[in-house]
Amino acid sequence: MKANTCDNICLNAPSNNYLLTKLSGIFPSFGISWIWLDKTNNNVISKSSPSSKIFKKTDDPTTIVSKYISHTNKNTWHSYYDIKRSTFSTIYNTEISPKKLSYIILFKDTSFSFKSNEYSIIEFAAAALGHSYYQHHIQSQLNDIQRHMRYMMTWSESLEWIKGLHNDDQTFYKELLTRAQTLTDANGGAFYFVTQDPYSPWLLNRVDQNSINRIEKYLNEKKTPLSKLSSPLLFDAKEKPSPHPHHHLLILPISCFKKSNNTILILSKPESREVFSKTDQVYLDLLVSQVYAGLEKNALLRELEDTNCSLRKEKKEQHILIQKLQETQDKLLQTEKFAAIGQLAAGVSHEINNPIGFISSNLNTLEEYCQALLLVIYDMTNHVTQTNNKDLIADFKQISINNDFDFIAEDLQKLVEESKEGITRVTNIIQILEDLSKTDSVTLELVDIHELLNKILDSTHIEIEKNVIIIKKYQKIPKIEAVENQLYQVLLNIIMNAIQAIDSNGSITISTSLPPKKECISISVSDTGCGIPPRFLTSLFDPFFTSKPVGKGVGLGLSLSYSIIKRHHGEILVSSKEGKGSTFTLELPFKQPEVIIEHEQT
Known part of the structure; x- marks a missing residue:
């Protein structure tokens, strides 16, 4: 038996397999195993198979130490003979913590004994095993913390991006793919669109088409084609055969935002990096779900805003x-x-x-x-x-x-x-x-409204000279088809009403114009008189309605005017502010569509 020093075993060993290899070199004729055990429930945390080829791979180190579990103390040696396997075993255990034990087991098919320095090597190996456990455990916790920090950073950066999302187009998937790679520390990725045009189903980022074809072929051989994939898949680069040699893989079907497994996310990273974990999958799934939820929320908000706009428009x-x-x-x-x-x-x-x-x-x-x-x-x-x-x-x-x-x-x-x-x-x-x-037919003629207005003003000059200033604002307007004596009566009524509405000095503005987009002329008579109370406006054209004192009118002037304007297929409009004056506006078409009716008793 070769005696090596403890220096042959490094406490900073990268893995427990390294420790097992070193012990096998020191004790070449022994089968060697190690195990971590939880004292509270006797559950095995981690273990290795025997290193020697003379023992079966099915030999479980747990069975070797099972009868010592209930009464072993820390830092103790145990030796026994297994009749069933015809093996002699030596076990050394070290308490890693109050709840965990580490075991080193050496066994062979003949009786053996150790020298004192060899005992020291085994004890040192057991201590290294415990150290390795802590190192592994702490590194695992650090990895989880790093994953969580990556997720939080990625998510916080994604919040503003999500607010501006409008639809799931190519730009959206490119951005989502970049964020998924950042979250999982992947260096490449792809989206597979199951329902898209078969000639362009892929969106690739730092992954070549040959690698994608290899992955598809591998999954098809395993009877799990991408188009039928319903659950996530994790691949370690050490697996043989590998769908993507020297690379870890994470394949995640996306089934949110009213989708049904019609988009597949594939991420990869080299074997030199840590393999994808369940935590990566959970964080990734959460990010994708939140992004799609934001997309759906934005779509609903836009739909709500469109609905509100439509309702406001409909209300208007x-x-x-x-x-x-x-x-x-x-x-x-x-x-x-x-x-x-x-x-x-x-x-x-x-x-x-x-x-x-x-x-x-x-x-x-x-x-x-x-x-x-x-x-x-x-x-x-x-x-x-x-x-x-x-x-x-x-x-x-x-x-x-x-x-x-x-x-x-x-x-x-x-x-x-x-x-x-x-x-x-x-x-x-x-x-x-x-x-x-009465409804007699009368003959239409072309009437010059300006001449007609001037004739009325000349006939009322005695009334006007008392206290009223006449302001004319005539625009160029054509002659219109009308019954002149009827329009004379209408305009005379309106102008006389305006004169009578002015108690002291005031003015009357008479305007003519051509309203835009209308085949008619407009005549407006505005006064600065007493105005009309709002309660009278709705009854202004009613027969026998008047606001004048008794004996000053019978209330038929405006009614007759309204009737004449309607027979001319026109409009008569009024606006008034009590105490400030009134404006009467007539709109009369250039041509009459039918004969004007007048003076035939019904």
Whole structure:
């Protein structure tokens, strides 16, 4: 037996196999094994097979030490003979920690004994074994810490990237592949897209196509093709045969973000680096899941924003439609009002015209009769006076005084004139009502609006000169098809209303223009008068509605104007601020699509 010194065994040995090789060199005729054991539950942490070829590979060092486990103490020697195997064994154990033991087992098929220096070598080897365990354990913990730090750094750097994700395109997969390599300390990787065009299923980064083909071939031979892969695979570079020689592999199917195993992630690194671990797999799976979750979240947020925009747009459109519907309903109501007033006017004018006619005629006759009676009375007074009969004259005069003849004679003519004026007003109202209810066809002609406005202003110059300044803002506009006398009446009504709305000094601005994208002209009459209270605006065009004092108007001017503008297929609009003035705007088409209707009783 060759006696070597303890220097032949290095405490900084890179692995336990190195220790086993050194002991085999010192004790070449022995079978040698080592084992780490957990004292709390007798579980084996790690072990080696016998080093000598004369023993079976199935010999388990655990069975050799099993009968000593319950009563062994630290730093003790044990020797025994195994009848079944016909082997002599020597066991030396060292307590690594209160819960762990390390064992060195030497055995052979003949009886043996050790010299003192050889005992020292074995004891030193057992100590080295314990040291190796601690070194392995600490290195494992350091590796876990490094993995976790890599993950945290990669994840923190990925947060901002995830916020800006829009879709899983090639750029997205390239970035994800780079981050996966950083996380696992891999130097190469690839994405395999199961559902993509078969001519371009791969996205490669520092991995050549030949290596990918070799991996695919290996997996196909193992009956686990990439397209059918459902669980992660880890490959150690030391495995023989290897799908990627001299390289560790991690293959991870991705089944998140509404995907079903249609993307495979492959990572590789050289055998000089640490093999991929379950921890790498967990961290990688977590990173990929979080990235896809961020991608899905961003997609949902964009979808939500698009939905909100669509809802806001729809709400705005609905608001516009509601406004249009309200305007249509108002117009329909206005039309129904005019239809009702037209029917009423037709009946009322027919029923009133006859009695008004004979009342007017009777008033004229009554006026003649009154004048005749007054002449008779005046003649009788002259005759009585000429008789010089003082008693008769006194009696006649007393009768005249008692009956207030002088007042009656003076007031009688006024009463007749006021009655005739009232009849005239009633007749005018009936005429307006008839205008609302009549539909005669009239001839259209080309009307110069500027000439028509100037004619109206000339006819109202007496009213205007009192307190109003007229401002003209005429633009170049064409002549339009219309019934001139009807438009004259409309514009006269609106201008007179503007004049009457101004109590003291003020101005009226009359503007003409061509509205954009419309086949019509626009006429606006703005005043600086008292304005219209908001509560009156909805009833402004109702027949018989007026805000003027009693006797100043009957409330049919704007109603008639509205009716005429509608018959001309135009629009009449009003805006007003109480105390600041009002603006009436007329829009009239260049040409009339049909004949204007007027003056035929329905």
